[in-house]
Amino acid sequence: MSRLQNKVAIVTGAASGIGRASAELFAAEGARVLAVDRPGADLTFEDPHIRTLAQDVAAAEAPQVIVEAALEAFGALDILFNNAGVANSTPAAQMTDEDWDRVISINLRAVFRLSRQAIPHLIQSAHGRIISTASVMALGTDYGLSAYCASKAGVLGLTRTLALELGKHGVTANAVLPGAILTGMTSSSFANPQAAEVWARKSVLRRLGQPIDVARVALFLASEDGGFVTGQAIAADGGLTLRI
Ligand SMILES: NC(=O)c1ccc[n+]([C@@H]2O[C@H](COP(=O)([O-])OP(=O)(O)OC[C@H]3O[C@@H](n4cnc5c(N)ncnc54)[C@H](O)[C@@H]3O)[C@@H](O)[C@H]2O)c1
Secondary structure (H helix, E strand, O other): OOOOOOOEEEEEOOOOHHHHHHHHHHHHOOOEEEEEEOOOOOOOOOOOOEEEEEOOOOOOOHHHHHHHHHHHHHOOOOEEEEOOOOOOOOOHHHOOHHHHHHHHHHHHHHHHHHHHHHHHHHHHOOOOEEEEEOOHHHOOOOOOOHHHHHHHHHHHHHHHHHHHHHHHHOOEEEEEEEOOEOOOOOHHHHOOHHHHHHHHHHOOOOOOEOHHHHHHHHHHHHOHHHOOOOOOEEEEOOOHHHOO
């Protein structure tokens, strides 16, 4: 299958977890991919269709550097996958301004700024796509997640507005909402078998998600298959959010 043949994609947070699985899947489906992650992250890939860029997405210069790198490498841009993210677990009463700002700047502000930079190029594409990784925590919450939940709920509001504003240009904007996925972000929590079991059982499929489970949803949204889907938040959570 080559569902992304001749497409150019940027994937952020591509060194690990959902981003790595997505960069590899997009490339396997024919895309040329710019894989972005922060300096020091392991950005080695076997697929020659993946180029890499060490760049903090929250840095002032990041949007321009990232979009220019994609254009320089591949000459166009069709798909932006805003996936880089960080978590923070601190009760609101103890959360510092620095903690709050770090989470919001990476998980939400950088998504806005990179999308803004990409928009003129996505409009030129006959296949413009913005996909952003939110979380089931955009809909619910847990202790300590005030900044994280605010950032991910913000991604949903941003996504709906991008979809509205860009629809007339044929550009779609959607969010994917992972549930409990075994990645770099969660590996230390899920190293505790009891915690892994609790979260696996929250899923009606009775297992933790793997990065590829979310990457496949991103691929759907990036491909022609998702061409009439816009402004949506699609959970890849094994049914975790069915029970309240
Ligand atoms: N793992 C889960 O259960 C889960 C659930 C819901 C949502 N998510 C979201 O999925 C996305 C991907 O996370 P993951 O679970 O694959 O975790 P991960 O830690 O394996 O991957 C996140 C990647 O983002 C990169 N990153 C973080 N800050 C960055 C920055 N400032 N600039 C560039 N890159 C940066 C990290 O270096 C890392 O490679 C995140 O947005 C996360 O919030 C994850």
